[in-house]
Amino acid sequence: MIFRDLKQMGILGINNRVGRYILRHNKRANYPLVDNKVLTAQRAAAWGIPTPENYLVVENYGSLKNLHLKLLNYDSFVIKPAKGSQGNGIIVIKEIIKEEKHGEIRILCRRSNDKLMDIDEVKHHISGILSGLYSLGGQSDAAIIQAKIDKHPIFDDYSYSGIPDIRVIVFEGFPVMSMVRLPTKSSDGKANLHQGAIGAGLNLSNGWTNNAVINNQVVDTHPDTGHNLSGLKLPFWREILELAAHCYDMVELGYLGADIVLTPDQGPILLELNARPGLGIQIANLAGLVPRLEKIRREAPHNLLAKERADYSMKNF
Amino acid sequence: MKKFVVAITAFLILFPIGLLFYKSEVLNLSLIPQMVDDVWNFHLTVKPKGDQLSFSFPIPRSSLGQKVSDEKIRNKGIEVFVDSNSDSSLATWSAKEPINRRITYSARVDLNDVVYKNIPKDYTVNYPKGLQKYLKVPELLPEDVAAIETLEGAILEGSEDKTSLVRKIYYYVEEEIQRNTDIKTIHETLNIGKGSPLIKAKLFNIMARRNGVPSRIVVLARMPELKDEQETKIRFTFSNEVFLSNKWIPIDTNRGYFGERPDSFMVIYRNYEEVEKLISKKKVSYSIQAERARINRYNKAEFKKEVVKSDSIFSKISLYRLPLPLQTMFTTILLIPIGTLVLSLARNIIGVPTFGIFTPILLALFFKETSFGFGMLFFSVVVIIGIGERYILDKFYLLAVPRLSIILTLVILLMIGYAFFSVDLTSVSQKHLAFFPIVIITTIIERLSIQLAEEGVINTLKTLLGTLVISVLVYSLYFISPLEMFIFTNPELLVTIIGLLILVGKYKGYRISEFIRFRDLVRQKKKKESQKYDLP
Numbered sequence: 001m002i003f004r005d006l007k008q009m010g011i012l013g014i015n016n017r018v019g020r021y022i023l024r025h026n027k028r029a030n031y032p033l034v035d036n037k038v039l040t041a042q043r044a045a046a047w048g049i050p051t052p053e054n055y056l057v058v059e060n061y062g063s064l065k066n067l068h069l070k071l072l073n074y075d076s077f078v079i080k081p082a083k084g085s086q087g088n089g090i091i092v093i094k095e096i097i098k099e100e101k102h103g104e105i106r107i108l109c110r111r112s113n114d115k116l117m118d119i120d121e122v123k124h125h126i127s128g129i130l131s132g133l134y135s136l137g138g139q140s141d142a143a144i145i146q147a148k149i150d151k152h153p154i155f156d157d158y159s160y161s162g163i164p165d166i167r168v169i170v171f172e173g174f175p176v177m178s179m180v181r182l183p184t185k186s187s188d189g190k191a192n193l194h195q196g197a198i199g200a201g202l203n204l205s206n207g208w209t210n211n212a213v214i215n216n217q218v219v220d221t222h223p224d225t226g227h228n229l230s231g232l233k234l235p236f237w238r239e240i241l242e243l244a245a246h247c248y249d250m251v252e253l254g255y256l257g258a259d260i261v262l263t264p265d266q267g268p269i270l271l272e273l274n275a276r277p278g279l280g281i282q283i284a285n286l287a288g289l290v291p292r293l294e295k296i297r298r299e300a301p302h303n304l305l306a307k308e309r310a311d312y313s314m315k316n317f
Numbered sequence: 318m319k320k321f322v323v324a325i326t327a328f329l330i331l332f333p334i335g336l337l338f339y340k341s342e343v344l345n346l347s348l349i350p351q352m353v354d355d356v357w358n359f360h361l362t363v364k365p366k367g368d369q370l371s372f373s374f375p376i377p378r379s380s381l382g383q384k385v386s387d388e389k390i391r392n393k394g395i396e397v398f399v400d401s402n403s404d405s406s407l408a409t410w411s412a413k414e415p416i417n418r419r420i421t422y423s424a425r426v427d428l429n430d431v432v433y434k435n436i437p438k439d440y441t442v443n444y445p446k447g448l449q450k451y452l453k454v455p456e457l458l459p460e461d462v463a464a465i466e467t468l469e470g471a472i473l474e475g476s477e478d479k480t481s482l483v484r485k486i487y488y489y490v491e492e493e494i495q496r497n498t499d500i501k502t503i504h505e506t507l508n509i510g511k512g513s514p515l516i517k518a519k520l521f522n523i524m525a526r527r528n529g530v531p532s533r534i535v536v537l538a539r540m541p542e543l544k545d546e547q548e549t550k551i552r553f554t555f556s557n558e559v560f561l562s563n564k565w566i567p568i569d570t571n572r573g574y575f576g577e578r579p580d581s582f583m584v585i586y587r588n589y590e591e592v593e594k595l596i597s598k599k600k601v602s603y604s605i606q607a608e609r610a611r612i613n614r615y616n617k618a619e620f621k622k623e624v625v626k627s628d629s630i631f632s633k634i635s636l637y638r639l640p641l642p643l644q645t646m647f648t649t650i651l652l653i654p655i656g657t658l659v660l661s662l663a664r665n666i667i668g669v670p671t672f673g674i675f676t677p678i679l680l681a682l683f684f685k686e687t688s689f690g691f692g693m694l695f696f697s698v699v700v701i702i703g704i705g706e707r708y709i710l711d712k713f714y715l716l717a718v719p720r721l722s723i724i725l726t727l728v729i730l731l732m733i734g735y736a737f738f739s740v741d742l743t744s745v746s747q748k749h750l751a752f753f754p755i756v757i758i759t760t761i762i763e764r765l766s767i768q769l770a771e772e773g774v775i776n777t778l779k780t781l782l783g784t785l786v787i788s789v790l791v792y793s794l795y796f797i798s799p800l801e802m803f804i805f806t807n808p809e810l811l812v813t814i815i816g817l818l819i820l821v822g823k824y825k826g827y828r829i830s831e832f833i834r835f836r837d838l839v840r841q842k843k844k845k846e847s848q849k850y851d852l853p
Binding site: 002003005006007009011013014015016019020131211216217218279282283286287 | 822824827828831832835836837838839841842845
């Protein structure tokens with residue numbers, strides 16, 4: 001019977017995740033800290049946790065009017081809703097093109113998938129964000145204009161356009177499971193498993209990939225680059241786990257998903273946090289979360305620093 | 318689960334059930350009102366044979382166990398006269414020219430069981446003059462008289478009172494004479510022990526009268542069974558009535574009822590001898606039809622009396638005390654918590670995706686408020702508009718709120734169209750266009766629009782299907798009228814539902830949908846493990 005197999009493997013189901021871990025370990029009052037990326041960035045700055053630089057936060061329609069003048073200051077940027085989820089509403093602009101025709105200045109933005117967008121389309125997209133089209137529950141929202149992050153060279157062979165990110169599940173401050181999400185052509189360069197990105201499970205002890213899936217199916221090679229997915233070892237592994245563990249101190253959510261990106265120059269930085277991280281990470285690792293969560297709950301020592309908790313996880317998982 | 322949670326949950330679930338027991342065992346209240354037997358639409362068409370200026374035919378009349386109302390007896394150009402003696406009605410239609418067409422009669426008839434329990438012993442010897450005709454024994458062949466005398470010697474021995482005498486005759490005719498519609502004379506019946514329903518009634522009648530019990534043959538119409546609604550044509554059949562302890566007691570030797578007439582029989586005429594010639598196929602051709610006017614009606618009025626009479630706390634807090642419109646509203650909304658239970662099971666235990674949390678419930682109410690067909694049609698059109706607008710209005714770069722408002726306005730335009738369309742066809746039901754459905758549909762469009770933006774068309778359609786399935790399930794609850802009535806009668810059961818919802822909320826196990834989601838995980842894990850062992 002499959003349910004017995006699931007139980008034996010310690011697979012965490014939705015009901016269990018919500019009932020036993022999220023409701024008991026996550027204080028509702030702290031949710032805005034992770035649901036609103038503006039607040040996350042402010043809090044992170046105070047705690048010395050590196051995040052991508054927020055160039056601008058657009059909060060009302062009035063500031064859309066002269067927005068193009070401000071955008072011209074940057075070569076590239078990312079537009080994202082402050083309260084968005086699952087990567088919805090995010091647009092990556094890698095180049096700004098200024099055209100002059102018949103004395104009129106036209107501003108075009110080149111997206112990461114090389115499609116061109118007129119500045120008015122960009123503004124419309126932002127106004128959609130403001131009206132709450134992409135926010136959780138449809139409340140009105142703010143749009144963040146954020147520095148575009150470059151891909152770390154280690155991912156050159158493992159990613160199709162887009163930036164891979166590393167998801168770490170942190171329980172009571174201890175990293176318990178991790179995967180790296182690698183964009184593919186079918187995911188349109190997005191690191192989103194639902195859209196067909198690769199999820200590659202990572203050994204917590206050393207940062208080596210242990211397994212990879214696309215849409216819940218095991219794969220050995222990247223469909224676009226053809227590279228063998230088992231040969232990837234993430235650099236800065238200890239720093240990545242330490243950063244993730246540190247996020248727990250920052251937002252005090254017992255069950256937390258930290259999305260981290262590797263930058264070529266800064267090393268690992270925090271992209272965003274998630275109070276209800278998905279369960280697909282178990283498929284990417286071919287392992288269940290329950291035994292690890294229970295081990296932390298029963299045995300892990302209290303009052304450790306983030307660095308010590310990361311060490312504990314590297315030793316035990 | 319923690320002990321106090323278990324205790325509270327158990328209390329919530331069991332307390333109302335305990336109340337139910339208290340109500341039914343201690344207060345002797347019914348847990349659900351009695352079904353009332355239903356009202357029938359009765360139709361009769363008669364046509365006399367040959368050139369007749371007038372003819373008569375029996376028609377039903379109100380009496381114990383049957384109430385006749387809304388009679389329509391007039392026919393154009395024909396005079397009608399109704400002769401109502403104390404027991405039956407006979408209508409006589411007459412015209413100046415021979416009647417060559419069908420005469421129609423129709424009425425509403427409310428039928429109820431007639432039951433006499435424990436008929437007392439009857440030693441009456443002398444009957445009033447009016448009953449003398451019911452004691453007159455019809456003429457019979459001498460050998461039949463002899464046969465009946467022998468029979469009586471054998472079966473009636475030692476009977477002291479008329480009630481037990483009648484009972485013995487009844488047992489004999491009911492059990493010993495087999496039903497056979499080909500046997501149509503007393504003579505044959507006495508010889509071979511078989512007889513048609515009419516002959517059995519006649520034999521009983523003769524034997525009762527011979528033994529000094531006033532008796533008569535009753536012409537009945539048997540109502541059609543509920544199952545075959547199409548077959549509404551019925552025929553006359555026969556039973557008896559005997560006069561015991563000052564009452565006419567119904568007796569049916571054909572279907573085996575003593576002192577009882579079930580509500581499936583309607584009395585047409587109480588003395589067959591008087592109408593024998595009138596209903597003969599030689600003189601008239603006729604057809605009778607009956608269909609139920611209403612089904613599944615609960616006798617709320619009776620139940621209210623019962624509750625008030627019990628003089629308990631429940632008589633003060635019963636929903637039956639509310640004015641009727643409020644009662645109707647509560648019968649509808651009291652099922653919503655059961656709907657939420659279905660929804661919770663579907664979402665948290667099965668894992669059916671739905672958009673919005675209570676959208677399926679709202680949709681079910683929408684179906685209930687309008688009709689399933691209309692609801693589905695309307696819903697599909699709205700979904701199509703909702704998806705279509707994404708492709709069309711996308712080019713306009715509109716903000717979200719005005720954009721949704723445009724859809725809502727389109728829906729209202731649609732309603733105008735529907736109103737015109739259906740006025741042409743049939744009478745439009747006003748409630749189809751009420752405000753309530755508009756509000757529900759608006760919520761649905763909003764949820765749909767957000768989901769379309771966030772998860773794309775395919776996922777939205779999946780979610781839509783889940784939403785529809787659950788709403789149809791919830792909607793179908795409204796067809797279980799005993800359930801509706803049960804909750805309305807015992808609203809404390811809602812507390813039990815809270816208890817059950819706690820149980821669902823406490824469920825930490827896997828959802829059925831996760832079986833599908835993690836199916837590959839288990840398989841691949843096993844595959845990987847077996848590969849390990851294959852290594853040299």
